[in-house]
Amino acid sequence: MEVLLLFRALLLSGFICASLYWSDWPNWRIYYPSMLFVMIINLLASYLSYHHTLWFFQPDALITTHTALNLLSTFSILPLTALLFLSRFPAGRLKHRLCYITGWIVVYAAIELADGQLGGISYRNGWSLWHSISLDCVMFPLVALHHHRPLPAWLLTVLTAAGIMIGFGFTNAPMK
Numbered sequence: 001m002e003v004l005l006l007f008r009a010l011l012l013s014g015f016i017c018a019s020l021y022w023s024d025w026p027n028w029r030i031y032y033p034s035m036l037f038v039m040i041i042n043l044l045a046s047y048l049s050y051h052h053t054l055w056f057f058q059p060d061a062l063i064t065t066h067t068a069l070n071l072l073s074t075f076s077i078l079p080l081t082a083l084l085f086l087s088r089f090p091a092g093r094l095k096h097r098l099c100y101i102t103g104w105i106v107v108y109a110a111i112e113l114a115d116g117q118l119g120g121i122s123y124r125n126g127w128s129l130w131h132s133i134s135l136d137c138v139m140f141p142l143v144a145l146h147h148h149r150p151l152p153a154w155l156l157t158v159l160t161a162a163g164i165m166i167g168f169g170f171t172n173a174p175m176k
Contacts, residue, residue: 004120005060008069011111012076019080024087031086034147035079038139041157042074048165051174054127058120085140086147101144105136126168135164 024031046067057069085104090096112132115121123129138160146153165171 002061004118005062007118008060015077015080019084022088023083028083031083034086034143035082037146038078038082038143039074042078046070052170053124054168056122056124058122082143085143089144101140104140108136109133
């Protein structure tokens with residue numbers, strides 16, 4: 001459990017340091033709506049999947065519940081990710097933008113793979129690492145789209161969420 005705690009502490013510290021070094025902090029207000037977007041989506045996903053979890057964060061020596069770990073991620077790593085991602089998003093050719101998005105997908109996949117190897121995340125109800133990577137392939141372009149065109153991003157997010165809910169049996173899951 002100490003290794004998992006160390007991994008999570010290094011992960012959070014890494015995102016904080018990277019955002020301090022590479023993010024466009026003087027213009028953070030420009031990115032703030034998209035930072036809120038990722039936070040709201042994660043909170044909504046957590047609420048909707050409360051009784052039908054697709055992934056579960058194992059507690060560590062310091063944070064003892066999935067919910068607390070998810071909230072920590074929601075209010076730290078996810079908004080910092082959006083800020084970092086959008087601060088450096090290339091304005092040039094489509095090829096450069098696709099390479100940039102792919103790089104972020106690889107980073108997120110590597111983090112989740114390491115977390116899984118350390119026993120920090122487990123999957124449920126048919127979800128897998130590959131589903132998470134597929135979701136990242138949708139998430140990063142949606143964050144970029146939201147930054148410039150929020151309404152289409154929200155529409156595509158609702159459609160994606162509906163597809164996930166139908167595809168992973170949420171229609172049979174108990175709801176509050």
